[in-house]
Amino acid sequence: MRPKKLSYAKYGYIFSIPFVVAFCMFTLYPVIFTLVIGFTDFKGLGVTDFHFLSEPFKNFQQILSSPSFKTALKNTFVLWGLNFLPQILLALLLAAWFSGTLFKIKGQGFFKVVFYMPNIITAATIAILFSTLFGYPMGPMNSLLQKLGIIDAPYNFFQNKWWAKGVVSFIQFWMWYGYTMIVLISGILGMNTEWFEAAELDGASGWQKFFYITLPNLRTILIYTLVTSLIGGLQMFDIPYLLVSKSGPNNATLTASVFIYNQAFSGSYMYNRASAASMIMFIIICVLSAVVFYLMRDKYEAAAQKELKRAARQRLREEKQKARTGA
Amino acid sequence: MKKLNVSKGFLAMVYIVCIFLAALSIMPFLIMVINSTRSTVQIQQQAISLIPSSHLIENFKILTGKAFNPMRGFLNSAIISVGATACTVYFSSLTAHALVVYNWKLRQPFFTFILAVMMVPSQVISIGFYQFMYRIHLTNSFLPLILPAIAAPSTVFFMRQFMLSSLPLEIVESARIDGSREFHTFNRIVLPIMKPAIATQAIFSFVNSWNQLFLPLILLTRQEKYTMPIMVSLLKGDIYKRENGAIYLGLTLTVLPLFIVYFLLSKYIIAGVALGSVKG
Amino acid sequence: MKKILSIALVLVMCVSMFACLGTTALADDNVINLYAFTDEVPGMLQKYIDEHPDFGYTLNTTIIATTDGAYQPALDQALAAGGDDAPDIYCAEAAFVLKYTQGDASGYAAPYEDLGIDVAAEAEAADIAQYNMEVGTNPDGKVVGIAYQATGGGFIYRRSIAKEVFGTDEPAEIAEIIGAGTGSWDKFFEAAETLKEAGVAIISGDGDLWHAVENSSDSGWIVDGKLNIDPKREAFLDLSKQLKDNEYHNDTTDWTEAWYNDMAGIGPKPVFGFFGPAWLINYTMAPNSGGSAVGEGTYGDWAVCESPIGFFWGGTWLLANKDVPEAKKAAVAELIKWVTLDCTEDGLQYHWANGTMVDGVQGTKDVVASSTVMAASDGSVDFLGGQNMFDVFIPANAFADGTNLTQYDETINSYWRDAVRAYTSGELDRDGAIEAFKTNVADNLDIEVEF
Structure with a gap:
């Protein structure tokens, strides 16, 4: 049997070709190209030739010492902090309620669908929608607050930097808490039920079970969510770019991606500086990814297997049921 | 069963929170849809209303008069999204097939590699990508937005996991005995088994591609090529007069297809999120 | 399943074909690509085309407002990308016109005289203000853009x-x-x-x-x-x-x-x-x-x-791409001339100054570049x-x-x-x-x- 099986090994290589080719062309090559541009004097509209700089790290130095880039990174963390903490707390709370160890909520399916909904809507649309909702002086938000008597004159939200940051964070929170909740629910459901049964025999209350069993076992997923959301924050473009004309009051909502866009595709077309900024951002993301990768190494497989099996079983059950009712 | 050991007051609070959050999710879109039927003057007088008005057609005329062509944008977005989705699911399945069915020397390193590049974000390679496309004259083409989808590491990962659990290798073996060639086996036998995984990944890939703004914005310069998100990003800019009714209508038109897809397939989407959760 | 698969395959093929077609087939010799930041210039050129049925060209207009600075990046990339999709005629506003006439993007602008317009004589007849021409003059001393308005x-x-x-x-x-x-x-x-x-x-x-x-x-x-x-x-x-x-x-x-x-x-x-x-x-x-x-x-x-x-504030300069195909040059020149230099009663500026863009409707009026026209307008x-x-x-x-x-x-x-x-x-x-x-x-x- 063995030699015969070996003879099929070449298909492993053959079937991987499209992936490898596409990856090399559309990811690897651009990464290298971007890196190279970072060391050159490449700038200007419609220019295609460039030369390496005599001081190779000049662009990198320029970016690292540029206050705007620092602001962009700082904003990224501030915006992330403002949205992640409430997001994870709310998601945990909802996950605890919805995973059904304490009680059953009617209409769970509906709630999940509705909570997750903003996540699939085009970010560009959401940005424009919110900028219209918070419009000044006649936007819905202003008229609501005035009706409720909270303010007596229209307020121009996007002229205040904390409001601008707050709205961007809120949108992120609003778009992602449903997703985080579903992830956490599936994490909870994937846990070994024996632990809970044992705890129950020991007379543990629902909340005790949550704090002593559920939460510690969600650690990996929580860290995972944390890091991916941070990476997502670094990449955030559509919302800050469209919500408050480009970078908000006094660069309040300037993010790393908007910074790169401004460098490369508006104004002076400084591809070299933008590339250097991209690479710095890339390194930050690599470090963050390495953390995730390290944490996930083993748990990945085990968790995925279990989840998939559970889903497969359920599907089988459903199909059987369908077959039975159909017949 | 100890399910009733919570007080009624607590349960009521749970429902109140859930209903509040549901309202929070729905309200912005509800305001958007209703305002898209109201005239700019009406919106100016009263920004929130729960009663639709009769200015839908008028708004549509203003909107299309502003060089906003929803049909064109819809078609362009559809071409890109369908193309990218087809590439993603087909080639990811193929790559996963290579990883699961065959025993080759570089299999493990290749898999590790895929895990490692899962998070290379598109923004950081945008300069190199744009310059590359610019040099080969593909800046106004959809190809640079479709073809990269062939290499989708996270989808490969998902497909591999699914295959490991639901593809009995005996099926492949017996196909060989029946004289089926490998590529044929993949297309005719393995792909159908992958249907559930393909469906889930297709939805996410589609939505992702549909919502993209950054790359299309720098690559597509011709108005006829604009995707829905680009059109949306230009909606606000009208220098002479602000037509809020038309803006709301434009926004509504862009999300309508997503709403339809979502509410038809929400069950699978939620299940897909849960299933994919271990990888994000 | 077979069916679904084959449909999927066909779809993929169609899509890639579409995508390919998109790059080539849309090119049309009888279309003039126009980039503008308001519907003003597109409206003018459309009027010219409507009034001259034998003109033989249609417009393909891209309008992107300057609010939030979206117009320039889009125009720049379209100019840089070149090819059949490149703008033939494009508009630039006072706040950034110098970039296109004298600055980073001046290399894309065609001198009016290369289009076959006798700028010096025509401008004198129309009595166009000096600054208007100066702003529109490229580093080689040739006029590449003229504004049709005066914006004091x-x-x-x-x-x-x-x-x-x-x-x-x-x-x-x-x-x-x-x-x-x-x-x-x-x-x-x-x-x-x-x-x-x-x-x-x-x-x-x-x-x-x-x-x-x-x-x-x-x-x-x-x-x-x-x-x-x-x-x-x-x-x-x-x-x-x-x-x-x-x-x-x-x-x-x-x-x-x-x-x-x-x-x-x-x-x-x-x-x-x-x-x-x-x-x-x-x-x-x-x-x-x-x-x-x-x-x-x-x-x-x-x-x-x-x-x-x-x-003064604003003003729209009209520029033409130096890469306008030979066949289109005369048509592009005709349009530009009509808007910026024609000082007859059929010219754009006369219509513009007297609010007669739309027949029978006494519309809005504007101060135009040609003093000759202004002298004859109310x-x-x-x-x-x-x-x-x-x-x-x-x-x-x-x-x-x-x-x-x-x-x-x-x-x-x-x-x-x-x-x-x-x-x-x-x-x-x-x-x-x-x-x-x-x-x-x-x-x-x-x-x-x-x-």
Whole structure:
């Protein structure tokens, strides 16, 4: 049997070709190209030739010492902090309620669908929608607050930097808490039920079970969510770019991606500086990814297997049921 | 069963929170849809209303008069999204097939590699990508937005996991005995088994591609090529007069297809999120 | 399943074919690609095509508004990408026209004479202002763009408010009250105080004053490749602070809803006036006045007088791509000539100045580039209660010159306005605001900045 099986090994290589080719062309090559541009004097509209700089790290130095880039990174963390903490707390709370160890909520399916909904809507649309909702002086938000008597004159939200940051964070929170909740629910459901049964025999209350069993076992997923959301924050473009004309009051909502866009595709077309900024951002993301990768190494497989099996079983059950009712 | 050991007051609070959050999710879109039927003057007088008005057609005329062509944008977005989705699911399945069915020397390193590049974000390679496309004259083409989808590491990962659990290798073996060639086996036998995984990944890939703004914005310069998100990003800019009714209508038109897809397939989407959760 | 798969495959193939087709098949010899930031120029060229059925070309228009700075990147990339999709004719506004005529993107512009237009003779016949041509001249000394408007500005005020507060609505007397032509803002601020006592804001937001300040300054943002803050522009910080602290305006931002509302008189306080050229009346104030005939909204309740400091604002230059295919050249030249240089009664400028763009409708009027045409036109408009606005705007054109324009004005202005707003709202102190402004310019543009 063995030699015969070996003879099929070449298909492993053959079937991987499209992936490898596409990856090399559309990811690897651009990464290298971007890196190279970072060391050159490449700038200007419609220019295609460039030369390496005599001081190779000049662009990198320029970016690292540029206050705007620092602001962009700082904003990224501030915006992330403002949205992640409430997001994870709310998601945990909802996950605890919805995973059904304490009680059953009617209409769970509906709630999940509705909570997750903003996540699939085009970010560009959401940005424009919110900028219209918070419009000044006649936007819905202003008229609501005035009706409720909270303010007596229209307020121009996007002229205040904390409001601008707050709205961007809120949108992120609003778009992602449903997703985080579903992830956490599936994490909870994937846990070994024996632990809970044992705890129950020991007379543990629902909340005790949550704090002593559920939460510690969600650690990996929580860290995972944390890091991916941070990476997502670094990449955030559509919302800050469209919500408050480009970078908000006094660069309040300037993010790393908007910074790169401004460098490369508006104004002076400084591809070299933008590339250097991209690479710095890339390194930050690599470090963050390495953390995730390290944490996930083993748990990945085990968790995925279990989840998939559970889903497969359920599907089988459903199909059987369908077959039975159909017949 | 100890399910009733919570007080009624607590349960009521749970429902109140859930209903509040549901309202929070729905309200912005509800305001958007209703305002898209109201005239700019009406919106100016009263920004929130729960009663639709009769200015839908008028708004549509203003909107299309502003060089906003929803049909064109819809078609362009559809071409890109369908193309990218087809590439993603087909080639990811193929790559996963290579990883699961065959025993080759570089299999493990290749898999590790895929895990490692899962998070290379598109923004950081945008300069190199744009310059590359610019040099080969593909800046106004959809190809640079479709073809990269062939290499989708996270989808490969998902497909591999699914295959490991639901593809009995005996099926492949017996196909060989029946004289089926490998590529044929993949297309005719393995792909159908992958249907559930393909469906889930297709939805996410589609939505992702549909919502993209950054790359299309720098690559597509011709108005006829604009995707829905680009059109949306230009909606606000009208220098002479602000037509809020038309803006709301434009926004509504862009999300309508997503709403339809979502509410038809929400069950699978939620299940897909849960299933994919271990990888994000 | 087989079916689904084959459908999927067919779909993939169709899509890739579509995608390929997209790159080539859309090219059409009889289409002129036009890039513009409003529907103004597209409307003009469409009119020409409608009036000349044998012209043989159609327009493919891309309109992207300049709000949020979206127009320039899109135009730049389209020019750089080249090929059949490249713009044949494109428009540039005063805030960035130099980039396309003399700056980074000047290499894309075709000299008018290369298109077969005898610029010197035609411009003389039309009597086009010198600055207009200078702005449109490329580094080789050839004219690549001409604007069809003249954009000297005035102060456009509400007659009813003027009567109530100052007892007169006569332009000459109001001009006296706001210190017209004095070259200083002192009397203007005195008037603002008087108006404030009557519960009226003299202007809508600091943007209104900015346009007057910006385009009356002696030097531009860039001098010898370095960032330069003209003293008059720097003084805008203090003027703006004064306006805000004394609540002389409604604190709106131009080109936003709040600003438009003030034109209709439905803002928090009634607003006395706006600074602007004729086009502001026609394209912005009239449509936002809340009416379209005398008596409706603020329509008809306006008048225009000279500004304390002369200024000009805006203007649209028409450029052609140097890579226009030989076959299209004559057609492109025909259109450009009709818009910028034709001074006959069938020319665009005559229609434009007399509001006869649409047959039978006495529409809006504008001050155009050709003095020959202006001399033969009448500028009385209902919106200004029948006042002949040319009386004010034509002399104001003397203030228009291109010396303080730079190629990055649009971008730098937005950073400056941002910084000023941060200062007036108290978020930054005066030095901090200037520093933030310099930082933004240094970090985002390829300009030397001294801190």
